[in-house]
Amino acid sequence: DIQMTQSPTSLAASVGESVTITCLASEDIYGSLVWYQQKPGKSPQLLIYGATILEDGIPSRFSGSGSDTQYSLKINSLQPEDFASYYCQNGLSTPWTFGGGTKLELK
Amino acid sequence: EIQLQESGPGLVKPSQSLSLTCSVTGYTITSGYDWSWIRKFPGNKMEWMGYISYSGSTNYNPSLKSRISITRDTSKNQFFLQLNSVTTEDTATYYCARSLIGMDAWGQGASVTVSS
Numbered sequence: 001d002i003q004m005t006q007s008p009t010s011l012a013a014s015v016g017e018s019v020t021i022t023c024l025a026s027e028d029i030y031g032s033l034v035w036y037q038q039k040p041g042k043s044p045q046l047l048i049y050g051a052t053i054l055e056d057g058i059p060s061r062f063s064g065s066g067s068d069t070q071y072s073l074k075i076n077s078l079q080p081e082d083f084a085s086y087y088c089q090n091g092l093s094t095p096w097t098f099g100g101g102t103k104l105e106l107k
Numbered sequence: 108e109i110q111l112q113e114s115g116p117g118l119v120k121p122s123q124s125l126s127l128t129c130s131v132t133g134y135t136i137t138s139g140y141d142w143s144w145i146r147k148f149p150g151n152k153m154e155w156m157g158y159i160s161y162s163g164s165t166n167y168n169p170s171l172k173s174r175i176s177i178t179r180d181t182s183k184n185q186f187f188l189q190l191n192s193v194t195t196e197d198t199a200t201y202y203c204a205r206s207l208i209g210m211d212a213w214g215q216g217a218s219v220t221v222s223s
Contacts, residue, residue, distance in 0.1 A: 032208075042215075045213075091209055
């Protein structure tokens, strides 16, 4: 199985700041990286697929980058609704595997 | 607009089977995509359990392969999860989702506790 390691596990920031979350795959996943946002009591929401492609309706302050084994999610100009948990997922091969999550909290 | 909704018992006894239904509206499950089950454990670890494709083929996580079955009822536009021989470690929130490149539509989740 491809192991996905996310960092940091938690992050505190203020509205208006920018943050970056990273995801490291245990092997090359050729850009097949997916990012989700999950708010408490809600189901995950697809943000980015193919490492860089924004899902329809997702604000442009979210962006993804990376290749091979290293990927990042950047959120510019944090808004109050962005404080949530974020997960990366290996989309290359089954079993699809998730990172451990990053909880983004308000400072 | 596609909507998915999980249903099933919230409490299952150890050694019994867990059965959940995912009802899909707004999209026909035989039209395309894979239809997945994913679970989130207390402590937030997420695990993809498996899927049934639009054609009816299945793909399971090897970690569950001996215990899991995903089936469907195309007349009702539903798909199902059965997990056998459950233990307390199967306590989780279970989600169904539409999947292809990522999972782009999810149910609201069904909390299942395994306890005697």
